[in-house]
Amino acid sequence: MAGPMVLPTRISGTVGYAPPLAGHAQAAQGLARQRLVILLLLFLAVPPLLALRLTDLAIFEATPVATRATLSAAPPRADIVDRNGIELARTFEAYAISVEPRKLAGNPQVLAHRIAEILSDKSEAEILAELTHKGQFRYISRRVLPSEAKRINDLGEPAIFLRREAARLYPNFNLAAHAIGYADDKGKGAVGIEKAFDKRLGADATRGTPLVMSIDVRVQQALEHELRTLYVDQSAKGAAGVVLDVNTGEIVAMTSLPDFNPNAPGQTSDDSRYNKVTYGGYELGSTFKALTIASALNAGTIKSMDQTYDATKPIYIARYRIHDDHALNRWLNVPEIFIHSSNIGTARIAMEAGRDTQRAMLEQLGFFKQVEVELPERARPQYPALSNWGELATMTISYGHGITVSPLHLANAYATLVNGGIYRAPTILKREPGKVPEGRRVFTSATSDTMRALLRLVVTNGTGRKANAAGYRVGGKTGTAEKIENGRYVRGQNVSTFAAAFPMDAPRYVVVAMVDDPRGSKSTFGFKTAGMVVAPAITRIVERIGPILGVQPDATKDIDVAGLLGTIDDAPKE
Amino acid sequence: MRNYAGSALMLFVTMAAAVGSYTVNLKVSAERGAVDDLHRQIIADASDMRDLQAELRTRARLPEMQRWSDNVLMMSAPAAGQYLRSPVQLASFGVAPPVAAAEPALRYAVTIPVPATAPAQVVQAAYVRPAPAAPEVARIIRASYPARAAAPRPAAQADAPDMATAIGTSLDAAAAAPRDLLPQGGQ
Numbered sequence: 001m002a003g004p005m006v007l008p009t010r011i012s013g014t015v016g017y018a019p020p021l022a023g024h025a026q027a028a029q030g031l032a033r034q035r036l037v038i039l040l041l042l043f044l045a046v047p048p049l050l051a052l053r054l055t056d057l058a059i060f061e062a063t064p065v066a067t068r069a070t071l072s073a074a075p076p077r078a079d080i081v082d083r084n085g086i087e088l089a090r091t092f093e094a095y096a097i098s099v100e101p102r103k104l105a106g107n108p109q110v111l112a113h114r115i116a117e118i119l120s121d122k123s124e125a126e127i128l129a130e131l132t133h134k135g136q137f138r139y140i141s142r143r144v145l146p147s148e149a150k151r152i153n154d155l156g157e158p159a160i161f162l163r164r165e166a167a168r169l170y171p172n173f174n175l176a177a178h179a180i181g182y183a184d185d186k187g188k189g190a191v192g193i194e195k196a197f198d199k200r201l202g203a204d205a206t207r208g209t210p211l212v213m214s215i216d217v218r219v220q221q222a223l224e225h226e227l228r229t230l231y232v233d234q235s236a237k238g239a240a241g242v243v244l245d246v247n248t249g250e251i252v253a254m255t256s257l258p259d260f261n262p263n264a265p266g267q268t269s270d271d272s273r274y275n276k277v278t279y280g281g282y283e284l285g286s287t288f289k290a291l292t293i294a295s296a297l298n299a300g301t302i303k304s305m306d307q308t309y310d311a312t313k314p315i316y317i318a319r320y321r322i323h324d325d326h327a328l329n330r331w332l333n334v335p336e337i338f339i340h341s342s343n344i345g346t347a348r349i350a351m352e353a354g355r356d357t358q359r360a361m362l363e364q365l366g367f368f369k370q371v372e373v374e375l376p377e378r379a380r381p382q383y384p385a386l387s388n389w390g391e392l393a394t395m396t397i398s399y400g401h402g403i404t405v406s407p408l409h410l411a412n413a414y415a416t417l418v419n420g421g422i423y424r425a426p427t428i429l430k431r432e433p434g435k436v437p438e439g440r441r442v443f444t445s446a447t448s449d450t451m452r453a454l455l456r457l458v459v460t461n462g463t464g465r466k467a468n469a470a471g472y473r474v475g476g477k478t479g480t481a482e483k484i485e486n487g488r489y490v491r492g493q494n495v496s497t498f499a500a501a502f503p504m505d506a507p508r509y510v511v512v513a514m515v516d517d518p519r520g521s522k523s524t525f526g527f528k529t530a531g532m533v534v535a536p537a538i539t540r541i542v543e544r545i546g547p548i549l550g551v552q553p554d555a556t557k558d559i560d561v562a563g564l565l566g567t568i569d570d571a572p573k574e
Numbered sequence: 575m576r577n578y579a580g581s582a583l584m585l586f587v588t589m590a591a592a593v594g595s596y597t598v599n600l601k602v603s604a605e606r607g608a609v610d611d612l613h614r615q616i617i618a619d620a621s622d623m624r625d626l627q628a629e630l631r632t633r634a635r636l637p638e639m640q641r642w643s644d645n646v647l648m649m650s651a652p653a654a655g656q657y658l659r660s661p662v663q664l665a666s667f668g669v670a671p672p673v674a675a676a677e678p679a680l681r682y683a684v685t686i687p688v689p690a691t692a693p694a695q696v697v698q699a700a701y702v703r704p705a706p707a708a709p710e711v712a713r714i715i716r717a718s719y720p721a722r723a724a725a726p727r728p729a730a731q732a733d734a735p736d737m738a739t740a741i742g743t744s745l746d747a748a749a750a751a752p753r754d755l756l757p758q759g760g761q
Binding site for chain 1: 621624625627628631632635636637639640651652653654655657659
């Protein structure tokens with residue numbers, strides 16, 4: 001069996017190593033070199049890549065210094081200012097102080113005493129109650145100034161937390177609270193213009209520019225002060241007032257009582273947060289008579305002021321009786337109907353003009369829809385359906401019953417009535433002189449002229465004599481309507497309204513004031529009617545706001561009412 | 575050796591350029607930092623100003639001003655009569671009232687028949703006494719009422735002092751003057 005030894009080979013297919021063949025080593029070396037070169041190239045490629053990225057970061061993705069957020073002076077939410085640039089709302093840096101009572105390290109009583117020394121608006125007992133509360137997390141106080149927050153921080157209590165938050169400040173407190181509204185804890189508008197323009201106030205692009213309202217705080221203060229005096233004197237349930245620029249539709253002042261402090265809106269009742277000027281629906285009574293007469297003048301059914309209407313006896317229609325409070329029981333001409341505020345006469349004028357004329361006029365004045373203003377709180381007027389708008393409805397609506405609208409609807413209708421007959425949507429934002437909308441014509445200018453004289457006549461010789469502010473040529477109309485509660489008229493409870501405009505020779509402003517359920521007082525000799533209750537307040541308001549608004553009183557000027565006076569037999573008594 | 579010197583020079587120049595550029599760069603970034611700081615300071619100051627303004631406005635809010643006016647200052651809006659319509663009206667305030675006119679008595683004679691409404695007459699009535707122009711007074715009475723012209727001059731002279739005594743010389747008593755003057759004038 002001796003033979004040559006055979007080495008195991010790969011070919012045998014079994015275990016064993018083939019001897020290195022010639023050229024194998026070179027091939028392996030070449031491969032290794034190749035790999036090394038590739039690796040080297042890769043290493044060489046890294047710095048240029050880094051350089052490229054650095055260039056990109058430094059040049060293309062860099063934020064220019066000027067646009068860095070930390071260097072922007074814009075407040076987190078835009079300010080709101082009045083038409084003269086006076087601040088109405090602004091944002092300041094504040095802190096929310098909270099506590100996790102279970103983790104409290106110090107003595108709660110000592111801590112409460114120390115915190116109460118820093119926070120003047122909280123009592124020690126209130127703070128102690130929060131510190132010893134069983135909950136996980138409690139707020140001790142919000143809207144705390146940075147200096148006070150620092151002092152609280154210095155107390156060194158680990159369970160007390162400070163969180164930065166942007167707080168909204170309303171420097172004038174209750175003034176124009178309903179129009180401005182307020183923003184909630186999260187800085188989101190909840191009511192009023194804060195809600196209506198929430199996006200505009202919070203957007204990055206626009207928050208640097210203040211939002212300019214049409215309100216003039218001085219006028220607002222005068223209106224609010226006089227109305228509040230009336231509201232308190234009359235122990236009324238509420239009051240509302242608005243001052244409107246008749247030529248631009250800007251709301252110069254708007255107030256609703258009771259009101260609230262927007263800096264602490266949660267501390268007042270829901271009722272006080274409700275804006276009666278835009279969100280309240282009222283039967284505004286005889287103030288509508290001006291609109292009825294204007295529509296008849298416009299339609300041509302009243303051809304002359306001497307035209308007479310039968311007011312000898314009440315009108316009986318479908319179980320109802322339309323009568324006059326101070327019945328003259330005779331035929332009355334148009335000025336007499338107006339200054340005596342005759343329901344019978346006005347109903348006859350409306351019937352003569354017809355239902356369609358009345359409806360068309362009310363529609364053009366925007367009485368069938370929410371008032372056109374930017375505020376989110378707007379009432380939907382209530383009026384009879386067309387199918388139910390018969391003779392009775394035409395007659396009652398002619399003197400302001402059977403239809404509810406907001407006081408702003410009425411103010412804007414009066415502005416349309418006296419400004420030459422042009423309707424413009426009212427606005428709460430300032431309109432620059434060149435940007436006043438053209439509006440649309442509702443009444444002819446001749447109708448407007450006649451109505452000015454008639455309205456002035458009511459103040460010089462009619463039921464509104466107490467509104468005759470010396471030198472200001474005030475014109476207007478009283479309206480006293482019984483209040484509706486749960487669908488029924490309540491005897492003895494009135495809504496007394498006065499719609500006025502001044503100066504009547506060239507009207508510039510409309511003032512509407514309304515008192516909800518005046519109780520009568522010594523100063524009004526117990527009367528609850530608009531002529532006794534609201535008219536004196538109109539005088540005081542006009543005398544205060546006239547000089548501010550640049551209306552100069554002048555006893556030598558007036559609108560000519562002599563032609564109308566000649567047709568009147570007797571003037572009404574108060 | 576020369577090659578080394580050239581290289582060293584190149585190295586030096588490069589280093590110098592690099593260091594110089596870096597210095598400029600540092601300077602620029604320092605300036606930029608200073609500008610940023612200033613900018614931040616301006617914003618902080620503007621914010622402080624806003625805070626102070628807000629505090630001022632809050633303290634001097636209109637309802638508060640109203641309270642001051644109601645309780646302390648008692649200010650009220652100007653009334654219609656307080657406005658001037660023209661410069662002429664303003665100038666009219668500068669003219670002295672015609673009290674010390676040359677012949678006050680002569681004016682009475684003309685104005686006596688007018689119903690006693692003008693207070694100026696009353697005031698001037700008290701001045702009759704200091705003007706001892708007795709003959710003139712007498713002349714007036716005669717001029718107005720020729721029917722009484724026949725009355726003797728001394729009587730008329732006697733009337734004048736009596737009337738003046740009745741009125742008194744003080745301006746306060748002047749209100750009573752029309753009652754005295756008019757009967758004497760025969761109205």
